[in-house]
Amino acid sequence: MWDRFPIIMKNLRLAAGLAMLVSASLLASCAHPKTAASATSVSNVQLPGALTGNVTWQTCPDSYWAKSPDATFKKSQVDCGAIEVPAVYSGTQGADLPAFSLALMRIRATGTRIGTLFVNPGGPGESGIKEVQTQAYPAKIHQAYDIVGFDPRGVGHSQPVSGDPIHCTDALDFATYWNGEDTPANAAEAATNKALSDEYATDCIAKNPAWWTLSTDNVARDLDQLRIRVAGDAKLSFLGSSYGTTIGSYYLRMFPNTSGHIVLDSVTDNSPDTDASSITRAKALEAQVGRLVDGYAKAKGMTRAAVQALMLQIRGWGDDNQLLGFAGLKPAPGSQTARLSTEYMFTHGIHTLTYYDSATALKYFTQGMDAVRKSKWNGLFEYLALNMDGYQLDTMYSNYQNKVGYNANGYTRDNSYEIMVMVNGMDRDGRELKTHAQQDAFDAKYAAAAPFWHKLTSDPSGYRYYDSEPGNMWSWVAYKDPKIPNPPADAMPRTNLSGKPVMVVGSLKESTTPYQFAVSTAKQLKSPLITWTGSEHAPLAGFSHSCLNSVFIDYMLKNTLPAAGARCSK
Known part of the structure; x- marks a missing residue:
């Protein structure tokens, strides 16, 4: 019923903690009848008077500041604010739910302001407030635009005014990483997984009655309220990366008359959820993991087959409780500080590297592989995996380094993981409705498209488990509850x-949002496609590529775009 593995999420949290962990981990390894709302065009909604006020800018709360902002970020140029929006914009379903307070951070234009640029980094579940602090926006954009990062409803600082944030229980979430088997080998292990999943789901559903209002349809309506009540602009300017492109695409469809400069960076997929679209993603992932394998093989004087065999061996170590880490709930035998790690932490940690440019991904892959190869230390991949899902592990890792007693609560966790699954489950029906035979047939197609990744993430036993409610659990919840569309x-x-x-x-070469998604979207939106020739996810939003920066600046300041077929490689 509940699937932890991420679908689309841009990882922006990692840089600060990872550098410390990489160097330390290598040292450590030496020691050891309802309908969903939809629209093609939306007119201004009449809101209650309490939900129509414009933003009041003021000093930012201390909790808003990022730990590691970009060097160009200046607090003196920044202020913060919030507006309230309704839980639902129309109909009676959800009318009794509390409003959301949307949190905002603005970097004021340094020159003559021509508009406001709203930004969203992706997810669903990522914070725009963090995003504006960690990116080096081009100086010409800073001069002409106020840049506003916002946390979408339910994310980060944008929570119901009731004071009850969208959040599942941390301890239950953390337990799912360690107390079950990612790929069960028998019915008993599958039953343990289901019990963990059901406990988590029951608790999370009860704690979050407004979960279904987080849909992108509502986020797009919120964005128009931001245009009106925050920017006061006639046209919206918006930069969205990864899932942010879904928000931008919704806005463009729903509010074409007020759409201005819309930038979609690493575009998500809106094609029907068919086997073909899933196989496209599988092939892209197999290719990107293959590049990591080849890079490591070249650096170590090994063959591709030898590295793949090593990775399968490491997966087996995890299955046999031989991998070591620092975060797990179970102590490693014979060690005062190390904990047992898992094969899921190994494979999920590798998967997170598909969000990076090739050089950075290979660097971390090499360091992680060296550590686990030398002494079965899976700490780096463990850190990558948990950090991707919203965990901050500095205290837990510091305790390990300093040989302080293990603290099962030595972490903090944001709500980005549950937000991602909730939004995805409401934006389209994520129930898996295939028969067992159809599931088996698709598994065979997936294995053919991504043979190594399929083998790496499957139990060697070949055991097949068929969930009674497979797919996105939140889609199942919506269909079973008459009060939810x-x-x-x-x-x-x-x-x-x-x-x-x-x-x-x-x-061109990324796997998170494969290139074909951008090709299809550009065609649907009758717009030219700008191709980044590398493998980096969201290559524009980091603003480290001069060619993409130039195209972006010309679009935002001169309303010009290159002809179709433009390519950037630097």
């Missing part, structure tokens, strides 16, 4: 009736 069968169509082109950026 049903998610649509497929993602919303992408249209552009604004009369203006959109800036669409696709990364």
Whole structure:
């Protein structure tokens, strides 16, 4: 019923803690009938008077500041604010739920302001407030635009005004990493997994009655409220990366008359959820993991087959309780500080590296592989995996380094993981409705498309478990609850009736949002595609590539885009 493995999420938390962990981990390894709301065009909604006020800018709360902002970020140029929006914009379903307070951070324009640029880094579940602090926006953009990061409803600082944040119980979430088997080898292990999943789900559903209002449809309506009540602009300017491109695409479809400069960086998929679209993602992932394997093989004087065999051996170590880490709930025999790690931490940690540019991904892959190869130390991949899912592990890792007693609560966790699954479960029907035979047939297709990754993430026993409610648990919850609208069968169509082109950026070799998604979206939106020739996810939003920066600046300041077929490699 509940699937932890991430779908689409941009990882922006990692840089600060990872450098410390990488160097330390290498040293440590030496020691050891309802309908969903949809629309093609949306008019201004009449809101209650209490939900119509404009933003009041003020000093930012201490809790808003990022630990490691970009060197160009200046607090003196920044202020913060919030507006309230309704839980639902129309209908009676959810009308009794409390409003959301949307948290904002603004970097004021350094020159003559021509507009406001809203930014969203992806997820679902990532914070725009963190995003504006950690990216080096081009100086010409800073001069002309206020840059506003916002936490979408339910994310980070944007929570219900009731004071009850969208959040599942940390201890139950953490337990799911350690007390079950990612790929069960028998019915008993499958039953343990289901018990953990059901306990987590029952608790999380009860704690979050407003979960279903986090849909992208509502987020797009919130974005129009931000345009009106925060920017006061006639047209919206928006930069979205990864899932942020879903938000931008929804806005463009729903509010074409107020769509201005819309930038979509590493575009998500809105095609029907078919086997073909899943196989496209599988092939892209297999290719990107293959590049990591080849890079490591070259550096170590090994063959690809030898590295793959090593990785399968490491997976087996995890299955046999031989991998070591620092975060797990179970102590490692014979060690005062190390904990047992798992094969899931190994494979999920590798998967997180597909969000990075090739050089950075290979660096961390090499360091992680060296450590686990030398002494079965899985700490780096463990850190990558947990950090991707919203965990901050500095205290827990510091305790390990300093040989302080293990603290099962030595972490903090944001709500990005549950937000991601909730939003995805409401944006389209994520129930897996295939028969067992159809599931087996698809598994065979997946194995053919991604043979190594399939083998690495499957139990060698070949045991097959069929969940009674497979797929996204939140879609199942919605369909079973008459008070919640049903998610649509497929993602919303992408249209552009604004009369203006959109800036669409696709990364040629990435696997998180494969290039074909950008090709398809550019065609649907009747806009030129700008191709980044590397493998980096969201290559524009880091603003480290001069070619992409130039295209972005020209679009935002001169309303020009290159002809179709433009490519950037630097």
